[in-house]
Amino acid sequence: MIESNRKLIAVLVFPIIALMLLTGNKSYLLNTGREVILPITGYDPRDLLSGHYLTYRVEYGVDDICKGMMGKVAMEAYVCLSPKQFSLSPVNNCEQMIRGVCMNSSRFEAGIERYYIPEEQASELDKLVRGGKASIVVSVQPSGTAQIKDLLIDGKSWRAE
Incomplete structure (x- = not known):
């Protein structure tokens, strides 16, 4: 049960982190060029x-x-x-x-x-x-x-x- 909760959390958190990294990169490019x-x-x-x-x-x-x-x-x-x-x-x-x-x-x-x-x-x-x-x-x-x-x-x- 605990193992499946960890997997669920990882599956939910990974896309959020990826989206934050993409957004941060785009913001960096726009603001530093x-x-x-x-x-x-x-x-x-x-x-x-x-x-x-x-x-x-x-x-x-x-x-x-x-x-x-x-x-x-x-x-x-x-x-x-x-x-x-x-x-x-x-x-x-x-x-x-x-x-x-x-x-x-x-x-x-x-x-x-x-x-x-x-x-x-x-x-x-x-x-x-x-x-x-x-x-x-x-x-x-x-x-x-x-x-x-x-x-x-x-x-x-x-x-x-």
């Missing part, structure tokens, strides 16, 4: 709004990102924001770098291409992003890991609308 604001644009009107996620293209201000990667295996890649350049290996002397993957569709993906939004505001935010005045606030770690902090419409948080 350098903040960057990147413009975004909607693309493919059939896929801009996918469920409760707003999907968009991030404008890094760097030409030829993942050029020539069409049909190739996904590869780790880096976009240096200062000075602006793209590389398939970490960039030396880069003040701010975002690590991602060049997908076989010649798209650079850093895990910041989708933003969760409440269903009630989905249609309105979809129209505003299509209007071309949207950007995202991103927290970037020295390792290049990027996390979205906020969605901006005309320079203001969408939550303030």
